[in-house]
Amino acid sequence: MLHLSTLLLSHFRSHKLARLTFDQRPVAIYGNNGSGKTNILEAVSLFSPGRGMRRSSALDMTRRPESLGWQLQSDLVRDKHVHQTKITSDEGAARRVLIDDKPVSQLALGEISRVIWLVPAMDRLWIEGAEGRRRFLDRITLSFFPSHAEASLNYEKAMRERNKLLKEQIRDAHWYRAIELQMAQTGIEIHTARMRALDLIQNAQGTAATEFPVAQLTLEQSEGDMPTLVDDLKSALEESRLRDMAAGRTLVGPHRTDMIGVFQRKGVLAKDCSTGEQKALLISMILANARALKEQIGTAPLVLLDEVSAHLDNQRRAALYQEVCDLGAQAWMTGTEIEVFQELGDRAQAIQVTDANGLSTCTQHDTCSI
Numbered sequence: 001m002l003h004l005s006t007l008l009l010s011h012f013r014s015h016k017l018a019r020l021t022f023d024q025r026p027v028a029i030y031g032n033n034g035s036g037k038t039n040i041l042e043a044v045s046l047f048s049p050g051r052g053m054r055r056s057s058a059l060d061m062t063r064r065p066e067s068l069g070w071q072l073q074s075d076l077v078r079d080k081h082v083h084q085t086k087i088t089s090d091e092g093a094a095r096r097v098l099i100d101d102k103p104v105s106q107l108a109l110g111e112i113s114r115v116i117w118l119v120p121a122m123d124r125l126w127i128e129g130a131e132g133r134r135r136f137l138d139r140i141t142l143s144f145f146p147s148h149a150e151a152s153l154n155y156e157k158a159m160r161e162r163n164k165l166l167k168e169q170i171r172d173a174h175w176y177r178a179i180e181l182q183m184a185q186t187g188i189e190i191h192t193a194r195m196r197a198l199d200l201i202q203n204a205q206g207t208a209a210t211e212f213p214v215a216q217l218t219l220e221q222s223e224g225d226m227p228t229l230v231d232d233l234k235s236a237l238e239e240s241r242l243r244d245m246a247a248g249r250t251l252v253g254p255h256r257t258d259m260i261g262v263f264q265r266k267g268v269l270a271k272d273c274s275t276g277e278q279k280a281l282l283i284s285m286i287l288a289n290a291r292a293l294k295e296q297i298g299t300a301p302l303v304l305l306d307e308v309s310a311h312l313d314n315q316r317r318a319a320l321y322q323e324v325c326d327l328g329a330q331a332w333m334t335g336t337e338i339e340v341f342q343e344l345g346d347r348a349q350a351i352q353v354t355d356a357n358g359l360s361t362c363t364q365h366d367t368c369s370i
Contacts, residue, residue: 002113002299003330004044005082008073011063013039014360021364022349026324026331028341028368031353036360037334040351041117041304043072044332046087046095048115049106049142049149053304059092067091076113078299083112110146114293117304118286126270126278130222130258137219137259140289141197144296148193155186159250162237166245176241183253184234190254191226194219198259200296204288211319212284213277215270216262226257279311287323300329309333309340318343341368 003024009015014036029037042061045053062070069090076083086098097104099112116139125132142148162179170176198217205214219226227233233253240252261270263277270281286303294300303324309317317340324331325347335341341348350365 001328001330002076002078002302004047004074004302005077006073006075007040007043008071009040009043010071010073011066011068012043012070012072013061013063014355014358015039015043015362016063016066016359018360018362020351020362022330024328024330026321026329026333026344026348028338028344028348028350029332029334029353030336030338030341030350032355033336035353035355037353038119038306039360040353040362041119041306041332041334044302045115045117045304046072047074047076047085047109047113047302049110049146050139053117053119053306057092058089058095061089062092069093078112085109085112107146107149110142110149114143114297114301115304116140116143116286116289116293116301117306118282118308119304119306122282123275123279125282126261126273133259134255134257137194137197137257140201140285141193143289143293143301144197144200145193148190151186151189151193155183155190155254158182158186159253159255162244163249166241166250167248169245171241171245173238173241176238180234180237183237183250184230187233187253188228188230191219191228191257194254194257200292201285201288204292204295205284208288208291210284210287210323211316212280212287214264215281215285216264217285218260218262220258220260222256222258223251226254276311279308280316283308283320287320287327290327290329294327294329300327303327303329303331305331305333307334309335310337321347338368338370344368 001024004022007020009018029040031037042052042054072087074085076085084100087095089095097106099108125136158179165175202217227236236252244250261281263270263273270278290300290303312320321344346367348368350368352363354361
């Protein structure tokens with residue numbers, strides 16, 4: 001089973017120093033708004049590739065007024081093997097990762113750890129722009145296929161180079177060929193991984209006995225269809241050069257993809273569902289993501305649920321806790337009151353977070369029956 005057995009936060013956000021120990025059970029974190037609960041979840045989210053659940057810079061994570069830089073340490077346990085993992089940033093510099101005392105890239109975290117999350121900022125996912133849905137989709141895809149991060153970075157780098165040529169009105173095809181080939185290769189890799197990830201989510205939703213609704217998911221382009229072969233995407237980019245030059249940017253490729261959700265039982269688009277239904281669809285997808293990952297890698301991921309329990313009725317809250325426990329996932333959940341976690345009893349451990357003058361203090365409990 002994948003879990004953190006220890007977690008140290010040093011000069012990270014509101015936590016000057018916190019040393020925490022855990023077993024494999026879920027973790028309920030409670031305290032007043034602004035006390036530093038979500039900062040703990042953010043710290044855990046950094047033990048996976050990417051920018052973490054807030055997408056913040058290393059400088060933004062530095063505790064003030066000291067601004068000394070910050071450090072996170074954990075004993076990350078997977079299949080009974082303990083990986084001593086350290087993430088540091090000095091005075092706002094880029095993060096450095098060490099696994100078992102060896103410097104590694106962030107992508108190496110994906111080889112030992114998988115972390116997925118649901119945060120309040122995602123509540124408007126279905127009604128806001130396509131960019132947020134693409135980011136959500138890519139986070140799901142990355143959880144299954146860690147190499148998706150590198151493909152995305154390479155695609156974006158090549159697209160920036162192409163966009164620069166377009167803005168400078170460069171018409172010589174010679175300048176575009178190598179760039180468009182790289183965009184076509186990485187673009188098809190991105191699209192294929194996204195489609196595979198959606199299939200895994202759909203299958204995991206369809207085969208589970210759950211209180212949460214099934215989201216039927218499809219991908220759509222802003223116009224036309226997304227090519228499925230490298231040569232076809234390369235040709236589409238070539239044919240679109242003049243139009244793209246007029247727009248000053250690339251109008252063809254996986255960066256123009258949107259994820260469309262439908263409440264399957266009702267046949268209603270997610271964007272037209274009630275706020276509660278939209279939240280339930282997101283929870284369903286996160287739980288399906290966890291189930292599919294467990295099937296794929298043999299262990300459930302770390303699951304971060306920020307302020308989710310408080311927005312559920314008693315029946316769905318009980319269903320969420322039961323599904324988390326049945327998964328065998330070390331889920332990290334936040335709420336303002338311990339009462340929302342009482343039903344977990346000794347199935348979970350708890351952390352009370354208090355704040356005094358911008359300094360967070362953590363008190364651990366072995367049970368949620370407090």
